[in-house]
Amino acid sequence: xxxxxxxxxxxxxxxxxxxxxxxxxxxxxxxxxxxxxxxxxxxxxxxxxxxxxxxxxxxxxxxxxxxxxxxxxxxxxxxxxxxxxxxxxxxxxxxxxxxxxxxxxxxxxxxxxxx
Amino acid sequence: xxxxxxxxxxxxxxxxxxxxxxxxxxxxxxxxxxxxxxxxxxxxxxxxxxxxxxxxxxxxxxxxxxxxxxxxxxxxxxxxxxxxxxxxxxxxxxxxxxxxxxxxxxxxxxxxxxxx
Numbered sequence: 001x002x003x004x005x006x007x008x009x010x011x012x013x014x015x016x017x018x019x020x021x022x023x024x025x026x027x028x029x030x031x032x033x034x035x036x037x038x039x040x041x042x043x044x045x046x047x048x049x050x051x052x053x054x055x056x057x058x059x060x061x062x063x064x065x066x067x068x069x070x071x072x073x074x075x076x077x078x079x080x081x082x083x084x085x086x087x088x089x090x091x092x093x094x095x096x097x098x099x100x101x102x103x104x105x106x107x108x109x110x111x112x113x114x115x
Numbered sequence: 116x117x118x119x120x121x122x123x124x125x126x127x128x129x130x131x132x133x134x135x136x137x138x139x140x141x142x143x144x145x146x147x148x149x150x151x152x153x154x155x156x157x158x159x160x161x162x163x164x165x166x167x168x169x170x171x172x173x174x175x176x177x178x179x180x181x182x183x184x185x186x187x188x189x190x191x192x193x194x195x196x197x198x199x200x201x202x203x204x205x206x207x208x209x210x211x212x213x214x215x216x217x218x219x220x221x222x223x224x225x226x227x228x229x230x231x
Contacts, residue, residue, distance in 0.1 A: 042205055042222030088158060102171055103220055107157030
C-alpha cells in the first residue's frame with residue numbers, strides 16, 4: 001500500500017539537534033525525499049536519498065534510511081530558529097504500468113525551535 | 116528561470132459556487148501535480164497531468180477536476196464548493212515524472228481558498 005507516516009510535532013531548543021522520523025510502507029520506493037515548508041510558502045526540496053543508500057549527509061542535514069524497517073529520519077544539527085517549519089517526508093514510487101514515478105507525502109512534522 | 120506560478124494567491128468563495136485555480140509550471144516541465152493541504156489531513160494528492168493527459172488521480176470526489184494545456188499550464192476546478200474545501204492548494208511541476216532528477220517536484224506558493 002501507499003502510506004507515509006510522521007509524527008506531527010517536534011519541539012527543540014536552539015542549538016540542539018532535531019530528529020524527524022518517517023515510516024513508509026511500500027518497499028518499491030526508489031527515492032525518498034525531505035521537503036520543508038515555511039509559513040505562507042510552498043514546499044522546498046531539502047534533500048533526498050536513493051533507496052540503496054543508508055545515509056546521506058549534506059552540511060547540517062543527515063538522512064538515515066533503514067530499508068528493512070522502512071524507516072527514514074532527518075537529523076538537523078545545531079538547530080536554529082530559521083529551521084522552524086513543517087517538514088514533509090515523501091517516497092517516490094515507480095509505477096511500472098506507466099513507467100513514471102508518483103510522490104506520496106506524509107502529513108508533515110511541525111518543528112518548533114525555542115531559545 | 117521562473118519558478119512555479121499559481122494564481123490567484125488568495126480566494127474567498129461561498130458555498131455552492133465553483134472555482135478555477137491556475138498553475139504555470141517551470142518552463143520545460145511537462146508534469147503538473149495538484150495537492151490539497153489542510154491542517155487536519157496534511158498533504159493530499161489530487162491528480163497529475165502529463166502532456167495534457169491525466170495519468171494519476173487521488174481519492175477526491177468528481178467535483179474536483181483539472182486539465183492541462185498544450186503549453187503545460189494546468190487548471191483545477193472545484194464545483195459546488197463546500198466548507199470543507201477550504202484549504203491551501205499546491206501545484207508542483209517536474210520534467211517528466213520519471214527517474215531521479217525528473218521526479219524532483221518544484222512547488223508553487225499555493226492558492227489559499229476559503230469557502231464561507
